[in-house]
Amino acid sequence: MRRAPWLALLLTLRLPLAAVEPPDSLLDPVISAEWQAVPLKAVLEQIQAKAGVTVALAATVTELAAATKVTLSVKELKTSAVVAKVAKATQSSVLYDCLEPGYRLRPKAAAAGPDPRPSCVSGPYKFLLSRMRTSQYAAQTWHEGDPQRWRQSQFDLFVDSVDPFAALAVVGIDPELRLVMDGKPVALRLGAPAPSKSATKPVLPPLWCKGSGSGVYDFLADLPDQTPKRLVLQGKLMVVPSITERVFTFEDTTLPKQTQSAHGMEVTLKRVARKDDSMVVDLSVTRPITPVDVKHLTMLLGAPTTAGPGGWLQMEPRRADDPRPQYAWTPTAQLGERSLYIDLTSLARWFRPLVVVQTAKSWLLNDLKATSLSISRTATELTMAIHTTFASGEEPTAVHLGVVVPQGDPSLTPFEIGPVRLPGAPDDAGG
Amino acid sequence: MGPFGRAWLVCVLATLALTTLPLAAADVSLVDPLISVKVRDQRLSDILKLISAQSGMLFDNPALAALEKADPEAAPVSGGSAAAPLRGRGSRRSLSPLVQVSGGSTDEARDAVDPKLSITIDRKPLGWLLDQIQLARAVRFDRQGSTYTVTPIVPPATVPAGPVIKVDDYALRLQALKINRYQDIVFGPTPNQTRWDDLSIELSVDGASPIEDAATAGLWSEMEATGDENTIATRAPGTVRKLLQPTPVTSGGRAFVASFVLPTAEVKTLTQLVATLVVHEELAERVFTFGDLAKQPSQSAEEAGVALALAGYQVTAEGHRASLTVRTRLNEAARAQVGSLVGATGVLTLPWAQPTPAARFGRTSRTRPPDPGPVPGWLLPICALERADGTRLYASSTAAVKSIVLRGETLETRLELAWPPTKANKLVVSALDPGPKVKELLFAFLDHGLPSLAPPPPAN
Numbered sequence: 059m060r061r062a063p064w065l066a067l068l069l070t071l072r073l074p075l076a077a078v079e080p081p082d083s084l085l086d087p088v089i090s091a092e093w094q095a096v097p098l099k100a101v102l103e104q105i106q107a108k109a110g111v112t113v114a115l116a117a118t119v120t121e122l123a124a125a126t127k128v129t130l131s132v133k134e135l136k137t138s139a140v141v142a143k144v145a146k147a148t149q150s151s152v153l154y155d156c157l158e159p160g161y162r163l164r165p166k167a168a169a170a171g172p173d174p175r176p177s178c179v180s181g182p183y184k185f186l187l188s189r190m191r192t193s194q195y196a197a198q199t200w201h202e203g204d205p206q207r208w209r210q211s212q213f214d215l216f217v218d219s220v221d222p223f224a225a226l227a228v229v230g231i232d233p234e235l236r237l238v239m240d241g242k243p244v245a246l247r248l249g250a251p252a253p254s255k256s257a258t259k260p261v262l263p264p265l266w267c268k269g270s271g272s273g274v275y276d277f278l279a280d281l282p283d284q285t286p287k288r289l290v291l292q293g294k295l296m297v298v299p300s301i302t303e304r305v306f307t308f309e310d311t312t313l314p315k316q317t318q319s320a321h322g323m324e325v326t327l328k329r330v331a332r333k334d335d336s337m338v339v340d341l342s343v344t345r346p347i348t349p350v351d352v353k354h355l356t357m358l359l360g361a362p363t364t365a366g367p368g369g370w371l372q373m374e375p376r377r378a379d380d381p382r383p384q385y386a387w388t389p390t391a392q393l394g395e396r397s398l399y400i401d402l403t404s405l406a407r408w409f410r411p412l413v414v415v416q417t418a419k420s421w422l423l424n425d426l427k428a429t430s431l432s433i434s435r436t437a438t439e440l441t442m443a444i445h446t447t448f449a450s451g452e453e454p455t456a457v458h459l460g461v462v463v464p465q466g467d468p469s470l471t472p473f474e475i476g477p478v479r480l481p482g483a484p485d486d487a488g489g
Numbered sequence: 490m491g492p493f494g495r496a497w498l499v500c501v502l503a504t505l506a507l508t509t510l511p512l513a514a515a516d517v518s519l520v521d522p523l524i525s526v527k528v529r530d531q532r533l534s535d536i537l538k539l540i541s542a543q544s545g546m547l548f549d550n551p552a553l554a555a556l557e558k559a560d561p562e563a564a565p566v567s568g569g570s571a572a573a574p575l576r577g578r579g580s581r582r583s584l585s586p587l588v589q590v591s592g593g594s595t596d597e598a599r600d601a602v603d604p605k606l607s608i609t610i611d612r613k614p615l616g617w618l619l620d621q622i623q624l625a626r627a628v629r630f631d632r633q634g635s636t637y638t639v640t641p642i643v644p645p646a647t648v649p650a651g652p653v654i655k656v657d658d659y660a661l662r663l664q665a666l667k668i669n670r671y672q673d674i675v676f677g678p679t680p681n682q683t684r685w686d687d688l689s690i691e692l693s694v695d696g697a698s699p700i701e702d703a704a705t706a707g708l709w710s711e712m713e714a715t716g717d718e719n720t721i722a723t724r725a726p727g728t729v730r731k732l733l734q735p736t737p738v739t740s741g742g743r744a745f746v747a748s749f750v751l752p753t754a755e756v757k758t759l760t761q762l763v764a765t766l767v768v769h770e771e772l773a774e775r776v777f778t779f780g781d782l783a784k785q786p787s788q789s790a791e792e793a794g795v796a797l798a799l800a801g802y803q804v805t806a807e808g809h810r811a812s813l814t815v816r817t818r819l820n821e822a823a824r825a826q827v828g829s830l831v832g833a834t835g836v837l838t839l840p841w842a843q844p845t846p847a848a849r850f851g852r853t854s855r856t857r858p859p860d861p862g863p864v865p866g867w868l869l870p871i872c873a874l875e876r877a878d879g880t881r882l883y884a885s886s887t888a889a890v891k892s893i894v895l896r897g898e899t900l901e902t903r904l905e906l907a908w909p910p911t912k913a914n915k916l917v918v919s920a921l922d923p924g925p926k927v928k929e930l931l932f933a934f935l936d937h938g939l940p941s942l943a944p945p946p947p948a949n
Binding site for chain 2: 480
């Protein structure tokens with residue numbers, strides 16, 4: 059009897075905490091919904107509110123598509139499966155952007171026709187050739203020596219998977235990419251800048267990871283003298299066999315600093331600061347470093363040395379005073395005393411910080427453009443410091459952090475696009 | 490009159506006296522001081538040390554620093570032997586009778602960034618000497634405030650210099666003709682095809698002295714080209730007008746790139762290129778001297794369009810420090826030059842004045858290394874401490890700049906100057922005043938063949 063007031067007090071204290079249920083995944087959260095003839099646009103907005111990921115209609119889609127009605131009932135399904143069901147119900151194709159992260163639907167009824175991009179499917183991945191830019195260059199200079207002449211094409215290859223875990227598992231394109239033009243192999247350079255543009259581009263790290271962040275890989279081909287008519291592209295996608303996600307939930311965001319340990323990881327919520335209509339969250343996570351982490355970071359930062367861990371990597375939203383307008387971000391790799399500017403797309407996708415602020419009304423996933431990431435390492439551990447800003451003035455009820463861990467040696471998924479007839483190329487004799 | 494009243498009068502008198510102190514540019518120049526050099530087969534780096542000791546001017550040779558860092562064995566060896574074996578590049582032709590480039594030594598990499606020179610001159614302007622060294626095609630010099638950046642010319646004298654036209658005190662040199670044909674095929678989602686040709690013409694400006702170099706305000710150009718019989722490409726004046734701002738290209742400072750979109754037909758000859766160079770006609774160096782710094786750490790002075798305010802001066806164990814504000818009244822073209830660099834706030838953002846991203850959040854650990862950008866040559870003041878024997882110690886202009894703000898017609902530059910310990914009690918400041926007006930100089934290049942995009946004929 060004497061314990062009853064204490065028990066009552068404890069129950070009172072626990073009640074608000076129990077209101078927050080830790081999610082299984084921030085990358086592909088489980089959601090439920092019931093839609094009866096709801097406009098597609100409203101359906102997508104509801105998915106976004108529940109899952110944090112953006113679900114949008116492709117920019118080319120008309121109002122007619124947006125007004126398409128959806129009747130669907132889903133119960134405790136992963137978001138990717140829900141989006142797939144909505145896509146099927148509306149006869150839409152889906153693209154997934156793992157950086158956003160978000161889905162983009164393109165209802166076939168609204169489109170002019172099927173996607174004209176040369177493509178192929180291999181496993182959970184779709185490969186699309188989206189662009190070919192040919193540049194012919196000739197120069198006479200009086201300060202660089204001999205006249206120069208070259209002719210080359212830059213290709214954009216887009217790799218997509220609607221499964222968020224499969225999308226994060228992509229390491230890059232195997233450098234043994236093969237381009238055949240009119241039956242003859244053509245020399246390729248992955249992601250190398252064109253000579254005339256090199257003055258404005260940064261030095262790139264080794265290239266097999268190039269593009270893995272955005273899903274767009276560009277590569278250059280030194281063209282033959284004759285304008286090619288057809289091409290075939292063959293290659294292999296490098297994929298990490300296992301991607302796991304662990305979610306850490308902090309239910310009291312008012313404490314100055316709190317740490318949780320689980321699965322061999324240590325996560326610290328350093329700060330949740332609200333100011334006007336925005337909220338700043340600082341977190342750090344230390345987890346065991348995996349062999350594929352080591353391999354990837356060694357390419358970006360160099361091998362660890364006896365003098366130290368071999369540098370750190372930092373990415374922050376592009377500053378207003380950054381004189382390099384071509385970058386949306388200001389990523390820096392620090393190698394000893396040398397700093398090296400790298401492209402965001404060079405960083406493996408699994409490093410994408412996943413932070414969710416839960417409020418009474420919303421489930422807010424961090425925007426990469428408002429997130430800074432600093433990565434450092436030791437021989438056994440990887441530490442990521444995350445600083446992110448949310449454009450919301452709501453009271454936070456919980457902060458969730460998703461930690462993604464890649465495991466295993468990358469395997470190769472082969473693909474082949476083509477033959478593709480190049481637009482504008484003259485027909486062969488006889489058609 | 491009470492003590493405060495007397496102090497006030499002393500201040501006024503001191504200010505009046507100080508405003509009379511500015512020295513005529515003809516007497517003293519910090520931008521283009523007189524120097525004497527007599528050396529034989531000396532490394533350029535050693536010669537520049539001599540010049541620096543005489544004039545105060547600072548020199549930065551990043552290529553040499555990188556070479557020495559990569560290979561400490563390649564550290565400078567003063568002097569050098571005329572009997573060193575000739576190898577590698579061999580003897581190099583010099584276009585200057587006063588500066589001779591010595592034969593290659595055993596260290597080709599070092600020769601490329603730090604050649605050996607023989608020079609004999611007596612009381613000549615520094616800019617003139619540097620032009621002579623540049624003429625000998627050894628290295629190139631680009632000045633920003635008190636620092637010249639030294640860049641090796643690659644390839645060296647084996648490549649002929651481009652066509653050059655001289656008008657008044659300026660030479661305009663054709664550096665490069667570049668044609669780029671783009672064909673863009675977008676496969677989807679919305680298929681599209683575009684094609685365009687670009688001709689870019691690189692021109693470099695060389696004034697007769699650092700003052701003329703600094704007076705370069707901008708350049709625009711028009712051109713006419715012919716190709717197959719009926720193909721004529723003409724651009725009307727103004728359609729390709731370049732901003733009054735140099736564009737950094739690989740050929741270095743005071744260079745401009747004029748870009749033209751060509752018709753799709755192949756062009757073969759640049760029949761006419763007319764370039765209009767805009768220069769500040771009355772740009773002048775204003776030199777001010779602030780004496781007795783220990784007793785008067787706050788002083789001011791004014792001459793023509795330039796006003797100076799020394800807000801503070803102190804000497805510590807680390808050296809000398811001074812806070813200075815320079816206000817310069819700008820003509821329209823100078824404002825356009827600055828306007829191309831400033832944002833809507835009027836605050837000039839200089840690449841080398843920005844901190845690098847924080848080493849960790851919220852902290853700035855390093856300063857971005859100097860990155861000579863397209864900054865007008867007259868922009869940065871030069872400030873020097875003058876010792877009793879008349880020698881000067883220049884402060885780094887780029888490191889000293891704290892802010893540059895355009896307020897209406899006036900450019901306000903705030904400097905926090907620093908020098909290592911030395912015995913000096915006089916501050917000399919040089920500011921370049923663009924003056925009230927500009928003039929235009931016309932240059933015409935005629936009938937130059939354009940590089941061909943067509944593949945070379947197959948080898949038999």
